[in-house]
Amino acid sequence: MTTMMRAEIAEQPAALRATLDALLPRVEEIRALAGRTRQLLFVARGTSDNAAVYGRYLIEARAGRLCSLAAPSIATTYRRRVDLDGVLAVALSQSGRTEEIVETLAWARDCGARTxxxxxxxxxxxxxxxxDLALCTEAGEEKAVPATKTYTTQLAALAVLALGLGAEVDAGDLDRVPDALARLIDRPGDLDAVVEGLAEVTGVVVSGRGMAFSTALETALKLKEACYLHAMGLSYADLLHGPIAVVDELTPALLVAAGAGPTLAGTVALARRVTGAGARAYGVGGGTELAGAATAALNGPDLPEWVAPMGLIVPGQLLTEALARRRGLDPDSPRGLNKVTQTG
Incomplete structure (x- = not known):
């Protein structure tokens, strides 16, 4: 039986094409709105928060603007006014109905931000x-509780936002993304081997750095949501500061990297350290270098680092769906979760 989650993973190439077609013509609107701002504040929760981490790395690394992640409780619980003059506040919500996020964006606007x-x-x-400006993605209705196509289209919207902020990238790279995703869906790599490697464990460490850090966080969240694993998403820089002690023969590592870029060498070195200590390291992306250092590997997209996260999450989504079924779980309806989460 094909799950809704698996069907929606397959819809991502079309959803990305539709989203890019809708949003790329709006780059000048973004540029006009952001012209008097100097830094960004991202407002999000859950999967959208992981997307915002991608936005932060992309815009700081390629557009040279300082970014930060908001603490919505400052607005909704502490009700403290903050001077946001010169700030572009960017709120992300798949449904657009999460009250906390709506309230926090209204608060940011009241504090002087463009929104x-x-x-x-x-x-x-x-x-x-x-x-002030809404970038509406074109993912269509998403029925499975774990977000897939709504997440990747958020990344696409953030890439368009970065273009409007003057990011030093080749906008033509975006044209390659949908086809790269389609190839990954058809050829994910050693999916069966990684599923079997995680089938009986209770925990896994998911790690990446830089642009790929968002993918590590989102993959860990998916494994928690749908597979009920104790999945820890960490930058490999943080992992090396102490938590690597939890990686052992019973707790493998899932390591994520683009096929090229400044964080690839560190990810490969981490894979070698993990396997050299007798534990298992499963690669996601990273090309032949990471695959050669890993116990088994999932393919990554043939894309430049700045757009690679749109493809890197696909193997993690496929892994989550297949692993949930292998563990006798329904990935479409994880316990205790709904499509729209409201926080008090």
């Missing part, structure tokens, strides 16, 4: 209505 919404909820959603 952008990134949502799959459409222009009539509360979040879009609260923003």
């Amino acid at each position: 952008v919404a990134i949502t799959n909820g459409g222009p009539e959603s509360p979040l879009a209505a609260a923003a």
Whole structure:
């Protein structure tokens, strides 16, 4: 039986094409809105927060603007006013109906920020209505509880946002992304071997750095949500500061990297350290270098580092769906979760 999650993973190439077609013509609108701002504040929770981590690395590394992640409780619980003059506040919510995120974006605007919404909820959603500019993704309805196509289209929207902020990248790279995802869906690599390697464990460490850090966080979240694993998402720099002690023969590592870029060598070195200590290291992306150092590996996209995260998450999604079924779980409806999460 094909799960809804698996079907929606397969819809991502089309969803990305539709989103890019809708948003790329709006680069000048972004540039005009952001012209008087100097830094960015991302407002998000859950999967959207992981997408924001990608936005932060991309915009700081390629557009040279300082970014930070908001603490919504400052607005919604402490109700403290903060001077946000010169700030571009970017709120991400797949549904556009998460009250905390809508309230925090309205707070940011009241504090002097220019505001952008990134949502799959459409222009009539509360979040879009609260923003100066709404970048609405074109993922279509997502029925499975674990986010797949709504996440990758958020990354696409953030890439377009980066273009509007003057990122030093080749915009033509975005044209390659949908086909790269389609190839990964057809040829994910050693999926069966990685599924079997994780089938009986209770925990896994998922690690990456830089642009790939968002993928590590999102993959860990998916493994928690749908497979009920104690999955820890960490930058490999943080992992090496102490938590690597938990990686052993019972707790493998899942290591994520683009096929090229400044963090690849460190990821490969970490894989060798893990396997050299007698533990298992499973690669995601990283080309032949990471695959050669890993116990088994999932393929990554043939894409430049700045757009690679849109493809790198696909093997993690496929792994989550297959591993959930292998463990006798329904990936479409994890216990205790709903599509729209409200926080008190």
